[in-house]
Amino acid sequence: MPSKTDELISQGLGKAKVMKGAIKGLGGVFRTLMEQHGQASGLLHRIKSSDDVAKRAELWETVRAQLLAHERSEMEVIYRELHYDPRTRAIAEHHDQEAGELEALIRELDALPVGDVQWAETFDTLVERVQHHVSEEEGEIFPKAQDVLGKDRVKSLDATLHDAFDAQLRMA
Ligand SMILES: [Fe+2]
Numbered sequence: 001m002p003s004k005t006d007e008l009i010s011q012g013l014g015k016a017k018v019m020k021g022a023i024k025g026l027g028g029v030f031r032t033l034m035e036q037h038g039q040a041s042g043l044l045h046r047i048k049s050s051d052d053v054a055k056r057a058e059l060w061e062t063v064r065a066q067l068l069a070h071e072r073s074e075m076e077v078i079y080r081e082l083h084y085d086p087r088t089r090a091i092a093e094h095h096d097q098e099a100g101e102l103e104a105l106i107r108e109l110d111a112l113p114v115g116d117v118q119w120a121e122t123f124d125t126l127v128e129r130v131q132h133h134v135s136e137e138e139g140e141i142f143p144k145a146q147d148v149l150g151k152d153r154v155k156s157l158d159a160t161l162h163d164a165f166d167a168q169l170r171m172a
Helices: 004-024 028-048 053-084 089-110 117-149 151-171
Strands: none
Touching: 028 053, 028 117, 028 151, 053 089, 053 117, 053 151, 089 117, 117 151
């Protein structure tokens, strides 16, 4: 488990994301997803800036599970809906492909020792992919998806997403 300080930093980044989301007019389930982005980004940054292999390994255990649960639950709850609408179908297909690539990178990292040079290189690639995922979703996909789904649906999907995330976290 990460230390109390790590948790606080990552929660703080999550909250900062939520404030940014509010400015962009995103609500309900999209605020939750942005909060998860902030928390994962905070943990990835902590790994990158730590020289302590044991610490990196410990943080990696937490963030890999969070990333898998995030991707799988957003596919299950949000992108499944976006597949149905012709206005967002292409976006959903694009996201599914990138989610598969992200998951493959996590599997590669799982197969390597955390102290290995190859691990560090693959980890840098993963960080880039996550940054790309975050900016694409928050900048383009979420605002469009919110328009398509409508405010009420965006609000009601929040509880569904929380349940799906918790279930995925237990399996990650
Ligand atoms: Fe996401």
